Amino acid sequence: MAFGWIDEQAALRRRAGLVRTLRPRPADSPLLDLASNDYLGLAHHPEVTEGAARAAREWGGGATGSRLVTGSTELHAELERELADFCGVEAALVFSSGYAANLAAVTALAPHGSLIVSDAGNHASLIDGCRLARGTTQVVAHADPEAVRKALTTHDGPAVAVSDTVFSVDGDAAPLAELAAVCRTRGAGLVVDDAHGFGVLGAGGRGAAHAAGLAGADDVVVTLTLSKSLGSQGGAVLGPARVIDHLVNAARTFIFDTGLAPAAVGAALAALRLLRREPERAARARTVAGELHARLTAAGHEAVRPDAAVVSVRAPSPEQAVRWAADCRAAGLAVGCFRPPSVPDGVSRLRLTARADLTEGQIERAVQVIGETRP
Template identity: 60%
Template sequence: MSAWAEWFTAQRAEREEAGLQRTLRPRAADEQVIDLASNDYLGLSAHPEVRRAAADAALTWGAGSAASRLVTGTTTLHAELERELAEFTGHEAALVLSTGYHANLSAVTALAGKDALIVSDAHVHASLIDAARLSRASIEVVAHNDVAAVRSALASSGKRAIVLTESVFSVLGDAAPLAELAGACADHDALLLVDEAHGLGVRGAGGRGLVHQLGLARHPNVVVTATLSKSLGAMGGAVLGCPDLVDHLINRARPFIFDTALAPPAAAGALAALRQLRSDPALPRRVHHRGERLAARLRVPGSAGAVLSVPMPAPQVAVAAQAEALAEGVRVGCFRPPSVPDDVSRLRITTQAGPDEQRWNEAVEILARVIEEHRSQQ
């Protein structure tokens, strides 16, 4: 056995001992499981109009975009999506990328640099953490949602600064104090970058996001990133802000410049989903109503978005509860270290507008029973 093979074996043994081994589990298109692990909050991924738009785009443009956006990868679909996404969220301009991960990498690396300071909330997504590291900026991680710590970091830096946060956090489901953070950034001429991945489609009037809800969409110190793979049910990402920001990213953001453009079927699907959301503003309200009922049934705090976090006593218990729920027909997420910021293993359940009322109620009862059984192991 080679040294590398021995290393892989030892690494796997360590993960298995700690209950942290992960595997890929392919799902079938016709499975009957109620999927509350996905981020398809509004059920738009399977909406007939969204499916048809993606299929038509594939027939018209092909399966892929065939080039980066600065070569020939930009289509009229990309331009339409950017225009309507910016208008919907209240921003002047948008730039669409192949993933939400790329959106964060592009925004942070193009706006920061070795002469800048990044002040990062301790709970931000891995894409923002990686982006901060790649930017070569000085990095100060502050306690979760601690505005005073952000102000202190900005006051003592003397550098061009960017503050990183999420509107709704992906693990705990809590909201950031965006108005206070924007005020701190304005006072110190810093930039606040808000990842709306879990706010778009769920928060604000008609799902326009928490930034829009708080009147910060055109704040001169606020930049927004988002993903098209959650509430909009497709894939891709976007950076939203002023035209000068978009122009800068087009010319300086390497993850945008050197990446193949978002595939036309995904762009068309996201655009169709956005139009469905705009025509049915009740969808976000359904998510919140179901979330409130589910949180009360499971005896956990409610969510600012669509994510319910259910702490479990150990990684092995969380995995066992997830497996039992799946065996009974409900898929939920399972977050374990190092994917969680506080080292607490938990089930992650997404409340969704898609399932009909009967199937939703079935899922709630199954989860309540399974979780209560496994909580008793504490």
């Protein structure tokens, strides 16, 4: 029977407690949301939704083609200019998703004969970029600049180190300044995914690379999403103008993909301008994360100290993590649930995301529900 092996895989997932299901949410969900990545609370902000609606009215429901054909609008160019200016880099390039941006950056900057040094805790999109690239990939220990240095010394040709800036599982930050220093000793480039740092870290939310003093460096390329702190959709690559020009000509997920829908571009642009006016949102997201961590650990939970807005709470097993998250949901709290193979160390977790718009009462309620439902 065609695809008969799928049934065997499904049975294995059931036995391991790793079945995943879709849960469509209503527009007016009553749940207290600590599961989304809406770090600054902008997804439903009136200026952001109006930015989306206005762009759709003016430019239509879709981009109508790839960026190199009809999919680049004046609105796309405006967002790219403002992203580059905000983050302190020469140029930016907008993609249909953060995933596509990561695939583009890694594959286009790691040609045949090159070495990619990849952190063991990297996001799946960076891992897939490494798999698709023509260079050779060496995976090294998590957040370990010395391991990166040793890997680079084994190769004499072009090389690039690839890392998340803030890792999505535990919310810990990479040692970016040290990684950049190691790369420079070997003439290697550094590509960092700032999906969970942009909007939260750096001055006014300008990101982890900005906070590390790497903004505008000619050997550092930053990728980010528009779907987290900016509450929209899409992704971007930021860096030296010559790198961005290279991506326009060589990145397959740019050349062959339909451009980001104008509504998403308009929403992201409105959110970026709002963040410029209200830079305190970034600090508030970090404060909320710190409060969640402090109260959870005081209550006896094993929580990882957050470096940005992700708070990880360890669970005894995959099955118990699933049940814990379900019990939280039944009690009115939405939390993330990370299990193998999404977690590199095999330890299941509840994953909480701090939001800048959470109130004191909501923080207290979240901690209370997590404690009451603990397996």
